[in-house]
Amino acid sequence: MTNLNKAVEGNTALANKSVEELVADLDSVPENIRTAVRNNGGGHANHKLFWTLLSPNGGGEPTGALAEEINSVFG
Numbered sequence: 001m002t003n004l005n006k007a008v009e010g011n012t013a014l015a016n017k018s019v020e021e022l023v024a025d026l027d028s029v030p031e032n033i034r035t036a037v038r039n040n041g042g043g044h045a046n047h048k049l050f051w052t053l054l055s056p057n058g059g060g061e062p063t064g065a066l067a068e069e070i071n072s073v074f075g
Contacts, residue, residue: 001019001040001044003036003040004019004022004036004037004040004041004044006036007033007036007037007040008022008033008037011030011033014029014037019041019044019045019048020045022037022041023037023038023041023042023045026038
């Protein structure tokens with residue numbers, strides 16, 4: 001997060017966005033910091049998602065259409 005924060009420092013519009021918002025709309029990020037935002041922000045978002053879903057107390061059973069598709073394919 002330190003390098004992401006450094007990259008968006010001084011750009012209030014970007015600094016006020018969440019990591020997920022930044023990564024989802026990289027075209028709105030100036031080209032001179034886009035790689036830093038993608039690499040550092042994307043890495044943080046991926047780790048956050050990973051540990052939220054795969055931690056011992058995270059995730060849970062899928063629901064809805066995802067659960068139905070998993071059950072139809074794998075039983």
